[in-house]
Amino acid sequence: MSTLEITGLHVSVAAEGGAKEILKGVDLTVRSGETHAIMGPNGSGKSTLAYAIAGHPKYEITAGSVTLDGQDILAMTVDERARAGLFLAMQYPVEVPGVSMANFLRSAATAVRGEAPKLRTWVKEVKGAMNDLDIDPDFAERSVNEGFSGGEKKRHEVLQLSLLQPKFAVLDETDSGLDVDALRVVSEGVNRYRAGGDVGVLLITHYTRILQHIRPDVVHVFAGGKVVSTGGAELADELERNGYARFTSAGAETPAGV
């Protein structure tokens, strides 16, 4: 049983003319076994929240805390956070030319597990995980994300999720850019991860579509850099019907560009 606790989180990015505050006090607690959906319009700060938890150097924490079972996550380096059990499936996975997917996955598993996986079982494990996600085995020899289509990148994010088995996974728009079949494959991958252990999921999405495949326990509406409403799965249904208008006008501020 683990707890990821975000309290009063304020985050800024360096922008022209000084720091720009994007997160304006986020409070959120996810326990293992729970799936929380975070839904919000474009530009509301969802990715900023995800990156801030993972420790991206561009985002400066100006106030608040993030803890994992009481441990201060924000004091850790990016890799320490991952080894502590956090995982971020990125909205835009990064290409790393020259590093093969196979080599990358093995290095990541070695780091997270604290020892190099035994070669024979590892090969089997990777093959099985790739097969589950309908990934061609040839991808193992390709450079990390290089030249992958949007959908292929998302599948590989979920592949990493399934191999690294973090305590908490933040999935940032893992559904965007997927066709119906790919959405099903990716959702099944996330559901297998959920079923495989006592883990928590923070599912960031713009659309309700993925929530038909991955049922959330809690739905948060995110607008203007904070959570403006929290409810059960029925809140997603309301968003499906009425959109975000009620929340963005009721919110303290309307996010730019929406």
Place this chain on the structure above:
Amino acid sequence: MSVPNNAPEVAGLAPELAGAKEGQGSKPLASASERFTSYDVEAFEVPGGREENWRFTPMRRLRGLHDGSAAFDGKITYAVTPVDGVTVETVSRDDSRIGEGGVPADRVAAAAWSAFTEATVVTLDGTPAPVTVSVTGPGAGATAVGHLQLRTTPFAEATVVVEQRGSGALADNLEVVLADSSRLTVVVTEEWADDAVHVGAQHFAVGRDAVLRATSVSLGGDLVRITPTVKYRGPGGDAELAGLGFADAGQHLEQRLLVDHAVPHCTSNVIYKNALQGVDGMPDARTVWIGDVLIRAAAEGTSTFELNRNLVLTQHARADSVPNLEIETGEIAGAGHASATGRFDDEQLFYLQSRGIPEDVARRLVVRGFFGEILTRVTVPELRERLEAAIEAELAVTGS
């Protein structure tokens, strides 16, 4: 220097250079096909640094190798492991085999040629075990010239490693002469001490149906400038030049290649990769790669590809890359080139770290991946391991 007034006018020059005479070193020759060559140092003008083939080189760090001020009174030693099927000779400069590989094309190579008194000739016959030639510089503060020739007999299949270490400033010529239908794998390492300056000309002469697999590894030295030239002595030659360089803060690594296709049905493949790692407050880490491929009118059926990739690991680093393909015949099998300089950026580092991989491991992963396709060409396992370790040690230098 004196260029005779009746020297032939150089063809194919840029308009502003029209009328330049062959050998007028102060005017850049626009075409590799018109490159001036001579064994005689006095046939070359002292380069000032603005000439096309010197414009990237920091002349002040050349220790006078180029301008006649280097005394060349030091000595380079060549030690060769004894191996069956391999003959090692020390010969005088008038040995008839000397010069079979090629002719100097710049003043430093010609200075080395004009000054050497004896050459080491290594002849590879049959299918000998891998041979190592250990070259040691003249020592700190000293200058020296050297001459080494590697040659195969027909149908020989051999591997030679030329390991270069030590201090001082050296100008030398390496001749690699492949007899017909022979196959030679040669790895040349630049593992100099931090003070060393090495300006080396490499002359590859590839016989009919011969196969050359050359790999260059540049790690050490203050300034290393290597000019490999490949020529084919008969049809069916196949040459591959691979290379890697790791430039630290203040280091200048320069590679200028010319593959001269003047014979039909030959193949060339060039693949060079450099990584650069500077340090704040220090002079830039520098690499220069010039890749000239010339396909002359007679070279029908030529197939050639050249590639240069540079990986900039930090700030304070600069990579220049100039691929150049000149084609004088329409009857080629294939020709192409590619060049790219990329940065190992914070986003890549973040991505790898976000999967638990520590920063130093992430950097190693990227650099190892980047150099992988070059290092796999080093087929001597102990050497490959040693070079891999040397590269990792380079990475650790800044502790970044």
